[in-house]
Structures are given as structure tokens and as C-alpha cells.
Amino acid sequence: MQQPARTLFATALLALCAPLAQAASVAEVFNGDMLDTNQRYFESIAGIPRQSYGDQHLFRISGCNITATIQNNSVTALRLELTPSCQADLTSFLGESFAPPAGQPLTVGSFQQAAGDLSFYSDCLTLCGNAADPSVYAHWEGPHAVSFREVMLELVLAGDAALEASSRWQQQMTAAKGEDWVMETRFNCERDFDGQAQQSFANVEVNAISIGSGLVKPGC
Incomplete structure (x- = not known):
């Protein structure tokens, strides 16, 4: 029996759209080419966000959590939560000259060795309470060769x-500046102890990484 024209048209349309329905990979979404694209194009690749909070939009890609910061309809930053099955290849963002080797866990030391020195920040290092585990943030700003892109490593x-590294860093600052100085997170606005932090956290694995522009750092 000959199929109606409408049925044939619907079948052809589904066949044309099938490739578009295929799930994107992490490498396609967490990619330097996605920075500065508009929201409509980004979502045509990443799909619809699972959650949105202001300019933060969470996507689940191949079991990995990726957050896009979208401001004025443009993707300004991408964040990837790192796990054994969710690892970042930074080559598309930073090029081979500044990206650490792909395919292995990212540490502060491996990033610093590839890209250069970092600045360290934290919302809290002492008397933090039990609401949530505190974090340390290592910030890097790239040169003109990588369009001055910023990187934030979250620990x-x-x-x-991580706790042992934090304790060493805290003790060094307390010995030099006193407990109140550390408690008030004055280290966020002074760069005197970045070298000690870089050494202390060198072997600590990164829990999440953000890349883009206008990344927000904790203040003092």
C-alpha cells in the first residue's frame, strides 16, 4: 500500500533531524570554541539546561556536570566538575603551550608546570562551621596568546x-601575620603567600575548573 504524502514527509523530516538529537560529548561542550558563542547556539549543542540560577546554567553531559555562565546572551565562562570519568582537556582553551597533559587527573602542580604561577583565595580557612566544606581557589590569567583567558581551579x-595542604598554608600565614589576619581572609587581597600555597597544594587534585572571563574570586 502506498503511504500518504504526509506520512512520507514526516518520515523524511525525522531522518533529517536524527543526527541533531544525538547527545553531545563533554569535549564538544566544554570546549574553547564555545566561549563567546550566543546562548541559542550553545544550547543547540549542549541541550536544555537542567537548572538555571541567574546567569548560571547547569547542563548534564555524558554524566558530567557543566555550568555555563551566560551574560547578555553570550557564554562568558564554562565550569566542569572533575571526577574519574569527567576529565578536562584544556588544549582547546589554552593551546598546547599552556595546557597540562590530557588524560590524567589535574593537579595544581600539573597546571602550574604547564601554564605558570597561580594566585590563591578562599572563603574560609578557619572556624568555617559545618554548613558545607570550604574550598580553596587557584586563579590564573593567561597572556595575549590565549586571549587573556582566566582559569579557576577549585579545591x-x-x-x-587537601586538608593537610590547607593546614600547612594556614600555619605559615598565621605564624607571619597572626590568627585574626587569616580569619578575616586578608590573604585574598595580598599576594605574599601564593608561593607557599602553590607548594602546599601542588599534589592536590582539582575538583572543578572554570575557564573564561570575569571569573569571580573571594574577597577579603
Whole structure:
């Protein structure tokens, strides 16, 4: 029996649209080419966000959490939560000259060795309460060669390695500046102890990474 023209048209349309329905990979979404694209184009690749909070939009891609910061309809930053199955290849963002080796866990030391020195920040290092695990943030601003892109490495102070590194950094600052200075997070506005932090956290694995422009850092 010959199919009606309307049925044939619908079948052809579904066939044309099928490739568009395929799920995107992490490498396609967490990619330097996605920065500065408009929201409509980004979502044509990443899909519809699972949640949105202001300019923050959360996407679930191949089991990995990616957050896009979208301001004035343009993607200004991308954040990837790192897990054993969700690893970042930074080559598309930073090029081979500044990107650490892909395919292995990202640490503060591996990033610093590839890209250069970092500045360290935290919302809290002492008397933080029990609401949530505090974090340390390592910030890097790239040169003109990578369009001055910023990188923020997030280190959750929960595992032994991160807690021990935080304790060493805190003790060094307390010995030099006093407990009140550390409690008031004055280190966020002074760069005197970045070298000690970089050394302390060198072997600590990164929990999340953000790349883009206008990344927000904790203040003092």
C-alpha cells in the first residue's frame, strides 16, 4: 500500500533531524570554541539546561556536570566538575603551550608546570562551621596568546591531601601575620603567600575548573 504524502514527509523530516538529537560529548561542550558563542547556539549543542540560577546554567553531559555562565546572551565562562570519568582537556582553551597533559587527573602542580604561577583565595580557612566544606581557589590569567583567558581551579577541603595542604598554608600565614589576619581572609587581597600555597597544594587534585572571563574570586 502506498503511504500518504504526509506520512512520507514526516518520515523524511525525522531522518533529517536524527543526527541533531544525538547527545553531545563533554569535549564538544566544554570546549574553547564555545566561549563567546550566543546562548541559542550553545544550547543547540549542549541541550536544555537542567537548572538555571541567574546567569548560571547547569547542563548534564555524558554524566558530567557543566555550568555555563551566560551574560547578555553570550557564554562568558564554562565550569566542569572533575571526577574519574569527567576529565578536562584544556588544549582547546589554552593551546598546547599552556595546557597540562590530557588524560590524567589535574593537579595544581600539573597546571602550574604547564601554564605558570597561580594566585590563591578562599572563603574560609578557619572556624568555617559545618554548613558545607570550604574550598580553596587557584586563579590564573593567561597572556595575549590565549586571549587573556582566566582559569579557576577549585579545591574542596575535604580529603586528607587537601586538608593537610590547607593546614600547612594556614600555619605559615598565621605564624607571619597572626590568627585574626587569616580569619578575616586578608590573604585574598595580598599576594605574599601564593608561593607557599602553590607548594602546599601542588599534589592536590582539582575538583572543578572554570575557564573564561570575569571569573569571580573571594574577597577579603
